[in-house]
Amino acid sequence: MASSDVTSxxxxxxxxxxxxxxxxxxxxxxxxxAELGADVVKxxxxxxxxxxxxxxxxxxxxxxxxxxxxxxxxxAGMARSMRSVSIDMSExxxxxxxxxxxxxxxxxxxxxxxxxxxxxxxxxxxxxxxNPTLVMLSxxxxxxxxxxxxxxxxxxxxxxxxxxxxxxxxxxxHFDFVAGVHGACAVVAGLTQVxxxxxxxxFIDLAQTEAGAALMAPLYLDFLANGHxxxxxxxxxxxxxxxxxxxxxxxxxxxxxxxEDARDWETICDxxxxxxxxxxxxxxxxxxxxxxxIEAWASELTPWQAALHLQALGLxxxxxxxxxxxxxxxxxxxxxxxxxxxxxxxxxxxYPKVPGRLSRTPGHVKSRAPRxxxxxxxxxxxxxxxxxxxxxxxxxxxxxxxxxxx
Numbered sequence: 001m002a003s004s005d006v007t008s009x010x011x012x013x014x015x016x017x018x019x020x021x022x023x024x025x026x027x028x029x030x031x032x033x034a035e036l037g038a039d040v041v042k043x044x045x046x047x048x049x050x051x052x053x054x055x056x057x058x059x060x061x062x063x064x065x066x067x068x069x070x071x072x073x074x075x076a077g078m079a080r081s082m083r084s085v086s087i088d089m090s091e092x093x094x095x096x097x098x099x100x101x102x103x104x105x106x107x108x109x110x111x112x113x114x115x116x117x118x119x120x121x122x123x124x125x126x127x128x129x130x131n132p133t134l135v136m137l138s139x140x141x142x143x144x145x146x147x148x149x150x151x152x153x154x155x156x157x158x159x160x161x162x163x164x165x166x167x168x169x170x171x172x173x174h175f176d177f178v179a180g181v182h183g184a185c186a187v188v189a190g191l192t193q194v195x196x197x198x199x200x201x202x203f204i205d206l207a208q209t210e211a212g213a214a215l216m217a218p219l220y221l222d223f224l225a226n227g228h229x230x231x232x233x234x235x236x237x238x239x240x241x242x243x244x245x246x247x248x249x250x251x252x253x254x255x256x257x258x259x260e261d262a263r264d265w266e267t268i269c270d271x272x273x274x275x276x277x278x279x280x281x282x283x284x285x286x287x288x289x290x291x292x293x294i295e296a297w298a299s300e301l302t303p304w305q306a307a308l309h310l311q312a313l314g315l316x317x318x319x320x321x322x323x324x325x326x327x328x329x330x331x332x333x334x335x336x337x338x339x340x341x342x343x344x345x346x347x348x349x350x351y352p353k354v355p356g357r358l359s360r361t362p363g364h365v366k367s368r369a370p371r372x373x374x375x376x377x378x379x380x381x382x383x384x385x386x387x388x389x390x391x392x393x394x395x396x397x398x399x400x401x402x403x404x405x406x
Contacts (some may be wrong), residue, residue, distance in 0.1 A: 069371070338352060
């Protein structure tokens with residue numbers, strides 16, 4: 001990739017985004033857009049800052065910005081590449097400022113509680129009067145219509161509702177990340193539709209339950225088509241002839257293997273010189289015996305040795321890695337998958353980069369995460385041409401707040 005290519009304009013250059021995105025889903029969506037070139041302005045209230053600012057790292061001291069606002073390593077990772085404007089939406093003047101910003105933006109993101117935007121007079125229909133070509137993404141647990149539209153939801157609720165807790169046990173944030181990626185894709189599609197002449201704007205109603213269900217189709221379909229109840233058996237891949245995680249040499253060392261079809265089955269039987277376990281010889285009852293044979297073979301190898309042997313046979317296998325292994329992983333390092341970010345209150349940490357790699361504009365970290373209200377005056381000057389006096393007047397009545405101004 002030539003250096004001149006990398007400096008090409010990013011795909012979302014010139015796109016302005018206002019984000020009420022909170023927790024994981026809203027911030028991941030905004031982050032993806034920001035690191036593909038959009039100017040993302042995160043809106044927070046000084047009285048009710050982003051919830052991720054309070055999710056502490058166990059065993060670590062509480063961290064505070066110079067203004068006294070809390071911050072965390074989690075916030076630093078998920079809110080990077082954005083700017084921050086502090087607006088008090090409970091104040092009429094604050095809501096007026098937000099509507100003025102909407103007139104100058106392309107996208108609004110929100111995943112607030114049911115009815116919040118409507119209570120502020122900032123529903124899509126209201127905001128479309130300010131900006132007829134607005135793309136607005138609303139992320140919620142169950143969608144903004146239907147009998148459950150008013151239900152509050154968090155990741156654990158959604159996992160239970162979809163059955164993921166039964167299938168995989170507890171996974172508190174899985175569908176938050178899924179919704180964030182789905183939301184970013186939908187925003188790009190909405191911008192394309194507007195660009196192609198949809199002059200009445202686009203409202204995107206994204207339900208996390210529906211985004212999550214799209215990933216769980218194999219589990220649902222196996223029951224609907226075959227009547228197979230999902231079990232809590234570990235390491236079973238639906239549809240595979242045999243899937244397992246085998247212990248390897250060393251402490252807490254494992255390799256994962258998936259035999260997808262009969263060809264894979266025969267390949268491993270031949271490799272282990274266990275022709276007696278071929279399907280033609282033992283059509284019934286061979287799973288347990290083959291599992292035992294693979295486990296005995298893997299026990300004398302490291303996870304990487306076992307995985308490389310199996311991959312050479314054309315089988316889907318990989319070492320089981322923990323977070324330390326992933327941080328050192330040569331494949332991820334060779335692809336430059338981590339961004340080194342300095343956050344004043346947190347220190348220097350590495351975070352995953354945007355996974356999609358466009359050939360000329362691969363996406364990049366633009367800046368550290370903002371301190372709350374760090375860019376209030378700058379954004380109001382750039383977007384609204386507000387002079388210092390008018391911004392200070394808004395600050396004095398509590399409509400907006402600038403870090404360091406109090």
